[in-house]
Amino acid sequence: MVRVTGVADETPTVRTIRFEDPGMAAALPGQFAMVWVPGGGELPMSVMAGDPGGAAFTVRRHGPASTALYGVDRGDLIGVRGPYGNTFDVREGRLLLAGGGTGMVPMMRLAMRVADPSRVVILMGARTAPEVIFERAAAALGEVVISTDDGSRGEEGTAVDAARRLLGSGRFSAAYVCGPEPMMAGIVAEARSRGVFVQASIERPMKCGVGICGSCCMGDRLVCSDGTVFDGDRLAATGEFGAIYRDKAGIARRY
Amino acid sequence: MGLATRVAGIDLAGPAMLASGILGISMDVFRRLLDSGAGAVVSKSLSAEPREGYPNPTMAEAAGGWLNAVGLSNPGAPNFANMMRGAPGVPVVVSLVGSDPDEFVSMARLFEGLEVPAFELNLSCPHVEKVGLEVGDDPELVSRIVRSLKGAGVRVIAKVGLGSSDYLGTVRAAEDAGADAVTAINTVRAMSIDVHSGRPVLSNGFGGLSGPPIRPIAVRCVREITSRHEIPVIGCGGVSCWEDAAEFLLAGASAVQVGTAAGGNPGIFAEINSGISSYMERRGYSEISEVRRAA
Incomplete structure (x- = not known):
C-alpha cells in the first residue's frame, strides 16, 4: 500500500494522484501498475514518474474503479502492484x-x-x-x-x-x-x-x-x-x- | 525416446498441458501455446450462458502464489463453440461448469464435429455458488453427470479439488461412473485480508490459491488417488519447472497441467519438455510412463 501525497485537477473529469514509491518512480514509459482502491475496485493505470522517488496516476472518471481512484484524497492508502509490461524502442531522428x-x-x-x-x-x-x-x-x-x-x-x-x-x-x-x-x-x-x-x-x-x-x-x-x-x-x-x-x-x- | 504420451485415449504432444482458466479466450493464444510445446490446452470453464465474472480485484499475490476469484468469466459454451468452428486445426480440451447432468450434456453437444479430445468437468471451482466444488462435494450428482456425458459418447476428465467432503469420494464416484481420467487438484479455497484497510484483497472475499504454495498438497492428492484407484490422473497445482512436473509423474500422474506459471511465460512448456527429456535420457527411459513407474 502507498499513501497519496497529492491530488490535482487536470480537467473537470481528470485528476492526477501523486504518491511516493521507489519501484513505481523507476517505471519506464509505457509500463503500468494495477491500482487497488480498497472498497472501490482495481484497474490498470499507466505510471507517470518524474519527481525523485515520486510517481503519479492520471485518471479520468468513467467506470466504478476509475471513479473510486478519482475520488481518493491526500493521505489515503491505495494498493499498487507492478510496474508491469515493456517500453518503447526509442529511435534516432525526429x-x-x-x-x-x-x-x-x-x-x-x-x-x-x-x-x-x-x-x-x-x-x-x-x-x-x-x-x-x-x-x-x-x-x-x-x-x-x-x-x-x-x-x-x-x-x-x-x-x-x-x-x-x-x-x-x-x-x-x-x-x-x-x-x-x-x-x-x-x-x-x-x-x-x-x-x-x-x-x-x-x-x-x-x-x-x-x-x-x-x-x-x-x-x-x-x-x-x-x-x-x-x-x-x-x-x-x-x-x-x-x-x-x-x-x-x-x-x-x-x- | 518420446515426450508424446496418451492419457485416457487423449493424445498429448508432451506431458505438460495448459490448465483451465489460464489465457483461455483467444484461439490464437491457444495456437501459440500448442506451437510453444504445450501437450494440450484446456479452455476456461464454459457455462451455458456467458458470465462476466466478479469485478476487480480478482487476482492478488499471496504467499508466493496467486489468489483469485475471477468468478468463472467466460463467453459461454455456444460462443466458444463458434470460436472453435472459426479456427480449425486447434484442438482444445473443453472445460465445462454447470449444476446438473442435462446442462452438461447439452453444452457438450454444441461441440459435435469439433476437435475436442475430451471434456474436463470443473467439479472444484472454490469461489462460485451452485457449481464447481458444490457439485464436486456431492458424489451422487457427480456420478449422474459423468454417466450422462459418457452416455453421450464423449471422453470425460473429472477435475477434483479440496472441498468440504472427502475428495476421494468424488474420485470414486467419477471412476465408477466411467470417467476416463481425473485432474487433481484445483485451486485451494483461501483468503487474504489487507491489514491497513481491514478489507479482503479480492472483491469476492474468498478465492482460490494457486502456484507453488499448493504444490505439495497437490502431489499428496495425486499419490493418494493413484495408490487407491486405477483411473489415470493428471497432476495440477503449482507446476513451475520441469522438476515439479517430474515430481507429479513420480507421484503417479500420467501428465501434468501448468496454470499460474504459464502466466507471462508461454516458454514454460518448452522448458518442461526439454528438462523432462534430459531427465529421461539420463535415466535411460524411452517413455513418459516409465518415469511414473519408477516411483
Whole structure:
C-alpha cells in the first residue's frame, strides 16, 4: 500500500494522484501498475514518474474503479502492484509522440526519456479545449501541436487528421502513440503506409496484469505481458487491432 | 525416446498441458501455446450462458502464489463453440461448469464435429455458488453427470479439488461412473485480508490459491488417488519447472497441467519438455510412463 501525497485537477473529469514509491518512480514509459482502491475496485493505470522517488496516476472518471481512484484524497492508502509490461524502442531522428486523453501519460514519460526537445513533436488530441491536459509541461519537452474535434483549441479535426498532416511532411523517423484504440489504429496505419517506424501502447481490460488471466488478449498477444508497447507491424498482424475488443465475458466484438 | 504420451485415449504432444482458466479466450493464444510445446490446452470453464465474472480485484499475490476469484468469466459454451468452428486445426480440451447432468450434456453437444479430445468437468471451482466444488462435494450428482456425458459418447476428465467432503469420494464416484481420467487438484479455497484497510484483497472475499504454495498438497492428492484407484490422473497445482512436473509423474500422474506459471511465460512448456527429456535420457527411459513407474 502507498499513501497519496497529492491530488490535482487536470480537467473537470481528470485528476492526477501523486504518491511516493521507489519501484513505481523507476517505471519506464509505457509500463503500468494495477491500482487497488480498497472498497472501490482495481484497474490498470499507466505510471507517470518524474519527481525523485515520486510517481503519479492520471485518471479520468468513467467506470466504478476509475471513479473510486478519482475520488481518493491526500493521505489515503491505495494498493499498487507492478510496474508491469515493456517500453518503447526509442529511435534516432525526429519523433512524433501522439497522445489522446489520458493516453498522454506514456507520451509525456517518453518525451522525458528522449530529453531532447529539438527532435520531439508532441501531438495532443482532445475532443474539446477543456480536455487538453499537460499542455504547459509538454511545451518544455518538445514542440506542441494541439488538435480538437470541435476546433475550440489548435487545429480542428481528429488526432489522426493532424498526424496525417505531420507525417506527410516526411520529417519523422518514428511515431509513438497512446490513446483510444480507433485513434491509435488510424495513426499506426498512416505511419505504416509511409514506412515510418511506429509503436503504440495498448490498453485492454485486465484482471491479473501478468499474463495469467488472458482478459487483455489481442490475437495471440497479451497486452499486459507481451506489451503494452507493440510495433505497428505486429499490431497489424493480430487482425484485431482497432477492429475487435473483448467484453467482460470474453466475447469478441467489433468496435 | 518420446515426450508424446496418451492419457485416457487423449493424445498429448508432451506431458505438460495448459490448465483451465489460464489465457483461455483467444484461439490464437491457444495456437501459440500448442506451437510453444504445450501437450494440450484446456479452455476456461464454459457455462451455458456467458458470465462476466466478479469485478476487480480478482487476482492478488499471496504467499508466493496467486489468489483469485475471477468468478468463472467466460463467453459461454455456444460462443466458444463458434470460436472453435472459426479456427480449425486447434484442438482444445473443453472445460465445462454447470449444476446438473442435462446442462452438461447439452453444452457438450454444441461441440459435435469439433476437435475436442475430451471434456474436463470443473467439479472444484472454490469461489462460485451452485457449481464447481458444490457439485464436486456431492458424489451422487457427480456420478449422474459423468454417466450422462459418457452416455453421450464423449471422453470425460473429472477435475477434483479440496472441498468440504472427502475428495476421494468424488474420485470414486467419477471412476465408477466411467470417467476416463481425473485432474487433481484445483485451486485451494483461501483468503487474504489487507491489514491497513481491514478489507479482503479480492472483491469476492474468498478465492482460490494457486502456484507453488499448493504444490505439495497437490502431489499428496495425486499419490493418494493413484495408490487407491486405477483411473489415470493428471497432476495440477503449482507446476513451475520441469522438476515439479517430474515430481507429479513420480507421484503417479500420467501428465501434468501448468496454470499460474504459464502466466507471462508461454516458454514454460518448452522448458518442461526439454528438462523432462534430459531427465529421461539420463535415466535411460524411452517413455513418459516409465518415469511414473519408477516411483
